[in-house]
Amino acid sequence: MGEQQVKRKSGSKRAGTFGPVQFPDRLGVSLWQFERARRAGLVPEPDAGGGRWSVAVVEEVMGRRAQIAALGALPDVGAERAAGLLGARFGMELEAGVLIELARTDVIPVVGEYKGHALYCGRALETFADRAVLERAVESGRLYTRVQAAGYLRVREADFAHLVRSGWVEPVTWVRSGWQRRREVPAVALFRQGDLEVLLAHPGIDWDEVRRTPKGRPSQLARLTTRTGRGGE
CATH class of the missing domain: 1.10.10 (Arc Repressor Mutant, subunit A)
Incomplete structure (x- = not known):
């Protein structure tokens, strides 16, 4: 038996579990959708040790794919991209700082960070449709x-x-x-x-x-x- 076969054989002990990359791949969702589903409580904490999930849990979550899809199609994004998306939607020139105001009032909350920069909730951004609230945020948040x-x-x-x-x-x-x-x-x-x-x-x-x-x-x-x-x- 070759060395590679030996390695695959020894790794087969964990074949019945799924890691944080294999699990979303099995669900057919992206990593950001998977993390959002975890925050929403649709994916439980790892139960198989080593940050991995058992087959039983994976199969259970497979039945929630429709609920996971309903969490939105837009990932959490930084202030500049969020301002660009809102500006295009409402036909307005927006500064990235308006997101600070929208987050302050919990309209579009901060849900994480990337390289020291805030990430704003893509789900809230995707469903936001109140022009009056946006205009007030632009004014008060200048x-x-x-x-x-x-x-x-x-x-x-x-x-x-x-x-x-x-x-x-x-x-x-x-x-x-x-x-x-x-x-x-x-x-x-x-x-x-x-x-x-x-x-x-x-x-x-x-x-x-x-x-x-x-x-x-x-x-x-x-x-x-x-x-x-x-x-x-």
């Missing part, structure tokens, strides 16, 4: 740098710095600046328009007084009480 956010509020950058320091506004994400290398941690904070609008409507801030403060004078916002959490708003 992102600003610190300088841009100060301009939106019509205050000095020093005033806005007090809002950040005291926890009255927090960045929703960070991006790399033009001078940063790809391997470096993103250093530019971005703030959402919806949070800035909440600040503008807050009764505890006299914006006219803040804006009247001349250059070189202490900011009226320096008196703000530091917030330890956003839940206390």
